[in-house]
Amino acid sequence: MLVLSLWAIPALIFVIYVVRLRPAKTAAEDSVTRSISIHRERLADLEAQLAAGSLTEAEYKSFRLEEEKALLADTGHQQAMTRGDSRLPWFWAPLLMVFVFALASFTYSKIGAEKAVNVQQQFQQISAGEEIQPEALDQALNDYQTLLESQPENIEGWFQLARMQMDLQQYEAAYNSFAQVLSELRKVDHNADDEATILAYMGQIEFSLGKLEQSLALFEESLQFGKSNTALGLAGRVAYELAQYEKSIDYWTQLKNANPNSDTQIIDGFIEQSISALKEQGIVYDPGTQVTVQISLPAAWQGLTSDAILFVYARPVGQRMPLVAKRLPVTGQQMTVVLSERDSMSGAGFEGLDEVEVTARVSLTGVANQQPGDWLGDVAIAALSESESSVSVSIAQP
Template identity: 45%
Template sequence: MMVFVLMILTAWLFVLLAVRTGRSSRARDSVSESIAIHRERLTQLEDDFRQGQLDLADYQQFKAETERALLDDTRKEARGEDRRPLPWPLALAALVIIGAASWLLYQQWGASDAVEVRRGFVELATSEQPTQAELDATLDGYQALLQRHPDDLQGWFRLANMQMELGRYADAQPNLERVLRLLRDGGRNAEDEATILSYLGQSLWAQEQPDAALARFEEALQFDAQNNLALGFAGRLTFENGQYRRSIDYWQRLKNLTSADADTRLIDEFIRRAQLALAEQGIDYQPEQQARLQLDIQLPSAWEGLPDEAALFVYARRPGERMPLVAKRVPVTAQTMRLTLSDADAMTANGGLAGQSEVEVSARVSFSGVAQSAPGDWTAEPQRVDLSEKAQQQLRLQLRQP
C-alpha cells in the first residue's frame, strides 16, 4: 500500500511539473510573440499609408483589426501574469498535505482493513502449515471487518463455515444465529434456512448440548424433510437418548433419499442396532418400506440434437389429476437414462408416494427446460402402477417425437 501511495505522489509531482514548466511557459511565449507581430504590423501599415501604397479606407480598416487583436493578446498576457505558477516550496507542501490526507481518509473510511484481511488469507493459503495464532488472527480480523457490514449474509456465513471447519464452534454459533436472522428478515428460503439450522445443530452438538442440538435438527427437518445432515444427526441423537423408534425412522428416511445403487450398509447397521435395543425391551419394530419407482427412460435417436437448455422431467401423480405427487428434473445426457422416483422427490411436504395405492407415471423432454408443457415436447405414454403390490417397481418409458 505504501508503494501505491508513493506512486501516486510521484505522478502528482510530474503532473505539477508539466503544468508549471510546460503549459504555462509555452502559453506565455505564444502570447508575447503575437503581441510583437501585431505591433510590427501596425508599424508596417503606417509606413505603407505614408508611402501611398494604401488608401485611407483600407489603412483605417486594417489598423482597427490589428489594434483589436493586439488588445485581446495584451489582456491574455495580463491574465497570465495574474496566475503565476505555484512556488516550488508551496507545491511540494501541497503534495505532502494531499498525500497525508488521502492516507488518513483511506485508513478511516477506506478498505485498508479489507486489504489486511485479504493479505492474511493469502498468507494462509501459501503457508505450508499455518500456526493456530495465524489462523485465529485472520478469522478475528475478518469478523472485525464484518462488524462494519452487519447485513452481509454471505460474509457472515463464510466466516461461520470457516470457524466450524477449524473447530471453533463456540465462535461460529452466534454468527450462524446472525445468518439465520438475516435469512428470516429477508426473502426466506426453506432449504437455506434448513441448512443453517443444521449447522447450528452441529455446532451445539460439538459443544455438548445434545438436547438443544436435536431441537435445531428437528426444526431444520420442518423446513426441508430431505436434509441429509439433519436426518443423520437426528437419528444419532435420538438413539443416544434411548428413543430407538424415532432413530430408526430418521435413519430409514435418510436411506430412502439415497440412490438405488448407493452403499447403505452403514445406515443399515445403525438401524439394526436400534432394532436390537428395542428387541431387548421386547419390541419388534420394523420401519415402513418406502415406495420406489425404478425408471428406464428411452429417448429418440435425435436426442443428441437437443438444445443445451433441454431437460427431462419424470413424474408420478394420482390417476386423473394434473398435480404430480413426485417429480424430478434432470439434464438429458444419454439416449437411455435410469432414474428413481421416491418420496425424496415429493413436490410438497404432504406429497410423495407413501399411502398411495395407484399412481400414473410419465416423462417429458422440454426443449426450453421449463416445467410447463409446450408444443413440440417429447412425451411418453403414461403408465399406471399399483403400489400396493410391492415397495419397489421397475418401469420402462419410451419417449416419442410429436
C-alpha cells in the same frame, strides 16, 4: 513495501509535474507573448496602409476589428497565466506533498489496507505451518472479521471466515458469519445448492450447540433447496435424538435411495434403531408400498419464482384422480421424491393395485388444479408388486 509505495508515488507525481509541466507552461507563455507582439505589428501596418491610401476606411476598420479581437484574446490568456502563478507559487509544492502523504497514510491505516496486510501476513504464517499461539490465531480471525465488516458484501470472505471459525469450534461466531453469507447470498443471483449448503452448515452448528429443534428446522429448510447426503444424514440423526423416529426413518431412507450404489449397511442399521425405538413405544412401523420418482426439469427451472410448486402424484392407470400426492418447492433440475402410503389423499393408498401411473407438474402459481402455462411431466407406470419401485418422470415447458 506498501508503505514505501504510498510515500514514493506522490513524490514521483510531483517530480513529473516539475520536470514536464513547468517547461510546458513556460513554452505556452512564450507563445502567447509572441502572438501579442505580432498582432500589435499588424495594427501598426494597417494604419500605415490606410495613410498610404492602399486600404479604404471600411477595409481598415474591418481588418483592425479582427486584429483587436485576437489581441484581446491573447492578452486574456496572458493575464490568466499570470494569475495562475500568483495563486499557486512554488512554496506551495512542499505543502501539497505533505497533504498527499497525510491522506495516503490515513487511507492506508483507516480504510483497511493496513488491516488487510496484517491479516495476510498472519494467515501466511498459519498456512506455512509456523507455530502460532492461540491468542495470535484469535487475533488473526478478529482482524479478518473487522476487515470484512467494512465489506459486508464479500460473500467469499465471510464464508472462509465462517469455515475457519467452525473448524476452531468457535460455533457462535461461525453461525453469525454463515448468517451473513446467507443474507448477502439472497441479495444476488445464486445457485439453490449454495443456499442449501449454508443452511446445512448452520444446522450442524446448532446441533453442536445442542439446539436440536433449531438444527432440525435448518436441515429441513436446506433440503427444500437441495438434497445433500450431509443434510439427509444429520436430519435423520437429529430427528432420532428428538424421538421423531418415523421422520428419522424417512430421512435415512431418502439417503439410502440417493446412493443406490453405495454400501448402505450403516444406514440400514440406523433405520433399524428407529424401528426398534418405535417398537418399544408399542408402534409397529410399516412403511407400506413406496415409489421413488426421479424428476428431471428443464434448465429454465432457475428462472421460476418462489410461487412455483412441484406436484408429484400417482393415480390408477387411465384415471385422473390421484391416490397419493406430494407438494414440494422446486429446488433443482434433478429431484428425487418418494411417494408412500403416508402421502395418501383418501387413506386407502395403493391398496388393491398392481400398478399406478406416476406423473408430475410444476404449477407456476402454486395452485393444485392444473392451470394454463403449467409445466407438465410425462407419465410413467410403476409396478407395485414389490414394496419399493422406482420410475423417472421428465417435465417440459409448454
